Amino acid sequence: MAIQISPSILSAxxxxxxxxxxxxxxxxxxxxxxxxxxxxVPNLTLGxxxxxxxxxxxxxxxxxxxxxxxxxRWAPAYAEAGAGSVTIHAEAAKAPVRxxxxxRAAGARASLALNPATPLESYADLxxxxxxxxxxxxxxxxxxxxFIDLVLPKIRKARELVGGRDAAVWVQVDGGIAxxxxxxxxxxxxxxxxxxxxxxxAEDPAAAVExxxxxxxx
Ligand code: DX5
Ligand code: ZN
Numbered sequence: 001m002a003i004q005i006s007p008s009i010l011s012a013x014x015x016x017x018x019x020x021x022x023x024x025x026x027x028x029x030x031x032x033x034x035x036x037x038x039x040x041v042p043n044l045t046l047g048x049x050x051x052x053x054x055x056x057x058x059x060x061x062x063x064x065x066x067x068x069x070x071x072x073r074w075a076p077a078y079a080e081a082g083a084g085s086v087t088i089h090a091e092a093a094k095a096p097v098r099x100x101x102x103x104r105a106a107g108a109r110a111s112l113a114l115n116p117a118t119p120l121e122s123y124a125d126l127x128x129x130x131x132x133x134x135x136x137x138x139x140x141x142x143x144x145x146x147f148i149d150l151v152l153p154k155i156r157k158a159r160e161l162v163g164g165r166d167a168a169v170w171v172q173v174d175g176g177i178a179x180x181x182x183x184x185x186x187x188x189x190x191x192x193x194x195x196x197x198x199x200x201x202a203e204d205p206a207a208a209v210e211x212x213x214x215x216x217x218x
Contacts, residue, residue, distance in 0.1 A: 159189025
């Protein structure tokens with residue numbers, strides 16, 4: 001599969017989300033929406049009402065990353081609202097198979113996220129239930145953190161596990177993705193890249209997306 005870029009609006013101006021989404025709509029593949037509840041992670045962002053408004057305002061499909069304590073309760077609602085992809089965290093889900101199936105049944109891509117210290121092996125059996133694996137390359141909760149190189153071997157393992165470049169399951173990375181780190185993550189086998197500060201911290205967010213794509217395709 002071709003490289004895909006998913007700019008994270010966590011680093012955008014929350015008072016102008018529609019404009020911030022429009023700024024990357026011709027360059028990016030997805031718009032990454034970080035939902036945080038101040039329980040699963042020590043930060044609070046936005047929830048379903050804002051996602052529902054963004055779904056009306058943004059042209060790009062929404063890639064909703066739920067960093068919340070009770071994804072089993074909430075994830076299906078994001079899919080039903082019209083998100084293109086819904087990611088739940090393995091560390092938080094109590095019934096991941098049921099929840100991933102509910103996401104798919106509502107018409108969205110079902111995705112499972114693993115924190116840096118969560119072993120891939122524990123979740124290998126769930127692969128038939130997922131459309132994407134999200135390997136966190138920072139501890140979740142904040143934008144602008146440093147890429148954790150220790151995750152690179154896990155990205156390699158994930159690529160081996162899901163199969164070659166045209167595998168049905170996508171491998172997404174999130175955290176500290178910038179011009180230099182995206183090359184290492186792509187070389188290790190990731191094919192979907194979330195970038196917050198590298199896109200919205202740039203003067204020209206669309207150009208930043210193109211630069212990331214070029215670096216990943218190298
Ligand atoms: C962090 C979020 C990320 C965040 C990435 O917990 O999941 O999506 O926006 O930000 P950067 O790209 O700045 O590391
Ligand atoms: Zn995220």
